[in-house]
Amino acid sequence: MPELKIEAQRILATLVGNPEADFHEGQYEAIAALVDGGQRALVVQRTGWGKSAVYFVASLLLRARGAGPTLIVSPLLALMRDQIAAAERAGVRAVAINSANATEWDEVREALAADRVDVLLISPERLNNPAFRDRELPELIRRTGLLVIDEAHCISDWGHDFRPDYRRISELIAGLPGTVPVLATTATANSRVVTDIEEQLGSEVLTIRGSLARESLRLGVLRLADSRDRLAWLLSHLEELPGSGIIYTLTVSAAEDTARLLAEAGHRVLAYTGRTDNADRESAEQLLKNNQVKALVATSALGMGFDKPDLGFVIHLGAPSSPVAYYQQVGRAGRGSANADVLLLPGTEDKEIWKYFATASMPSPERATAVLEALAEAGTPSGVLSTAALEARVDLRRTPLELLLKVLSVDGAVQRVAGGWQSTGNPWVYDRERYRRIAQSRVDEQGSMVDYERSSACRMEYLALALDDPNAAPCGRCDNCAGQWFSTELDGKAAQAAEESLHRLGVPVEPRAQWPSGMERLGVLIDGKPAKGKISMGERAVEGRALARLTDLGWGGPLRELFAEGAPDGPVGQELLRGCVQLLKEWGQDGWSAAGRPVAVVSLPSRSKPQLIGSLASGLAEIGRLEYWGELSLVDGGPTGLRGGNSAYRLAGLWERLVPGPELSERLSGQTVLLVDDLVDSRWTLTVAARELRRAGAAAVLPLVLAQAG
Incomplete structure (x- = not known):
């Protein structure tokens, strides 16, 4: 038996806690290719086959031969936790740098510098962290003894849209010395994905592929x-x-x-x-x-x-x-x-x-252009804008904005630097064919x-x-x-x-408590000054209620049909009306959030569902023996913009465009009112409407909506 295999089996026995342990078919072949051959290898094997054993055993063998630490790129924190626990059983000194252990980073850096680390685990996003990318990664690449891309199908599937930073790994591989072995592992790769991974690993890739059927x-x-x-x-x-x-x-x-x-x-x-x-x-x-x-x-x-x-x-x-x-x-x-x-x-x-999920993470050329133009026009001396500052310039919510910035960064059009994001000046072209194919x-x-x-x-x-x-x-x-x-x-x-x-009623609708950042750019002023900081308690709604979420298993079904794209307007259905009545009854039993029983119903005007909201508001008033005081008035054509934008733009599109008319204002003094709307998303419509009602004299505003998005 080759000496390498004897040594590898000894480490394997320690790893699995069994002195009789032997390698599964393909495990030793992969280890030998990495340790003796310095090759680039792709292992596609079913879950439970022992892919982690390959890179832990190879890491210790390479370390014994004077190689530097192994760098493992791993997609999830849970995965890192289990990998570190498994490493410790084999006597592998493994550490991680991720968002959950920031307090340990200095200790990790010291251990790396003192060569007391066998394996370092990072997420793909860490490759674009400015401090890590610029200060630590170059030295780490110089010293790396083995690079491992775990769950490597993410290079292909996640890397194309959901986790753009996985696409950086090909750059990382290209920057490694040619003598450094590279291992990619996955249990879920079809032929298309295998080909994609092989191309990104480079030439002469050894692919070890076993049966993926799970007999258990x-x-x-x-x-x-x-x-x-x-x-x-x-x-x-x-x-x-x-x-x-x-x-x-x-x-x-x-x-x-x-x-x-x-x-x-x-x-x-x-x-x-x-x-x-x-x-x-x-x-x-x-x-x-x-x-x-x-x-x-x-x-x-x-x-x-x-x-x-x-x-x-x-x-x-x-x-x-x-x-x-x-x-x-x-x-x-x-x-x-x-x-x-x-x-x-x-x-x-x-x-x-x-x-919804199939295309939610894909960039649109219009949004990408808006981000690039905002960065190009940045007024700061260095042209750097934080994500929060970009939200006041581009009508995108935080999560899709951050995802789009990662895509643009991987494509070389922007770069992440200390303090935010900066344009590189490189041209960016929307790869329509690639996204159509995906x-x-x-x-x-x-x-x-x-x-x-x-x-x-x-x-x-x-x-x-x-x-x-x-x-x-x-x-x-x-x-x-x-x-x-x-x-x-x-x-x-x-x-x-x-x-x-499934027919349980009521989802809390929390009142907004803070104005968004950057409102000075969008002209949202209070007493001549930009809206900033906390929303005054005297201008807030109390906690409201939605009948259900659109994603709920029960009420969500009929509500999704009601608000589906192209669904016609019409009076509220009796089942939904009865549900809202029961919700109000239960809400009242809980004390109306200490605001007191409403005396009247006020509705929000709607350009897409006027019959729905009007019939819901008047129906609730009639059944609940409340007065219906009509709807708020639209100013200058009413709110601008569409649902789904970020807070700053949504608020700017609503500001001073919803007000109680003179007749409604005369009735509000000291009264508690029920404010009715059809669908709540960002909560800014309810926030602005409640503020106007409170400023006109209402003692309290209780929001009630049919559906909550998300």
Whole structure:
């Protein structure tokens, strides 16, 4: 046996805690290519195969030969935490630099300088952090003994739109000395993605690809009529599922609502979403690993990097938008056990959600041009603008603005510097063909997911073929191969509980408390001075209510239809009106936020849904035995701009364009009024309207809207 293999097996035994451990097919070949050959390698192997063992063993072997530390580019904090824990078991000194451990950065830098680090983990975004990029990265590249790109499919799929900074990795590779080995690993790459990764790794790439079928997984699809039945199925059968697991949903609100329903029924579950605090996420992950909860009800925020070898099941309430994404998520289950159950409960709303997310992250040429022009025209001496300053110059919300800046930065048109962003002066051309191609591939993937749901062929073989696995074959375990393994019965009490949960009323609408930055540029003045700082308590609304979110599983369905693009205006439906009446009743029982019972209803004028708002406001007034005082008046044609813009532009478009007319103003003195609108998004319309009503004499303003976006 070669001496290198003996040494590698000794490290592997320590890593896995088994003196008899041996390499899986392809593991040692990858290690030898990196350590002896200094090659560039791509490893495409199923989850649980042991890709991390390859780079940890190779790192220690290279370090023993005098190489510098390994640099691992990793996409998620959860992934980094698990990788560091695994490294420690093998005696690998691993550290990370990320947004969650800023207090440890100085210690990490000292350890790097003293050569006490074997592995450094960073996110792709760290490559564009000015301090790290300019001060630390050049020396790190000079010393790096091995570069690892974990979850390398992100180079292709995320790098093209969702995580633009993954596209920087090709530049990082190009800057490495030719003798430094490079390893890319993934479990979810079809032939298109493999080719893309190989091109970015450079010439003469060794690709080691194994079978992607997961023998431990038992797959199934259960098509139910609606959200009520899907939730009822969970209530009826959750405790029958093996061990502990993950329940995936497509939206944050669905995860939170499902977790609440299950918890109220006595199930030990927690919600896990992008809104969950980092510390709470870490705690929830540990509780699941310890089997102290039956399930985490999660969005895709819980994905790559979460490692629980004995995870017993994965359930999906709603389907991911592609077989590849689905394979990646179900791959959390059965990594270290012989059996795990995977069940998909597709929803009628899935296609609407896919459509939104398919293109939401792609830049538009108009927005990109606006950002570039704003930076070119920056009045600061260095031409640097912070993201907040850009929001007062470009009508884009913070998250899409930051994403667009990353795209422009990767394309070389702007650069991130201390204090913000700066134009490079380089021309930028919108790559229409590339984004058209990406958009079409998303549509094709969605069609493939629908085919998976309806297919009578082997489920695992279908997923393997979607990943272009040449070894794809029937599994003999899924519902199509071996027959339905799950019950379809719904307990009557469970169905009733699900029905009540879906029709639960009311989402709090928090009042705005702070004016946006940069209002002096947009002419929003209060007493001759730019609106700035806190909004006066005497000019705020109290906490309001929305009947539901557009993304809710229950009321969200009819509300999405009502506000769909091109949906006609008309009187409010009786079911929605009754829901609002019941919401008001419950709100009143809670004390109307200490504001007192309203004496009248006031509505906001609408150019798109005048019948809807008018009938809702007058209907509530009649049923609630309140007076209807009409709507606010439009000034100079009313608000400008569209929904979806950032706070600064939205406020500027509303400022002094909604006022109570003389007749309404005469009635307001000392009165509490109910302010009715159809859809709340940024909350600035309600904020401006409430301010005008309060300034005209209203003692309190209680906002009530049909739907809350998001």
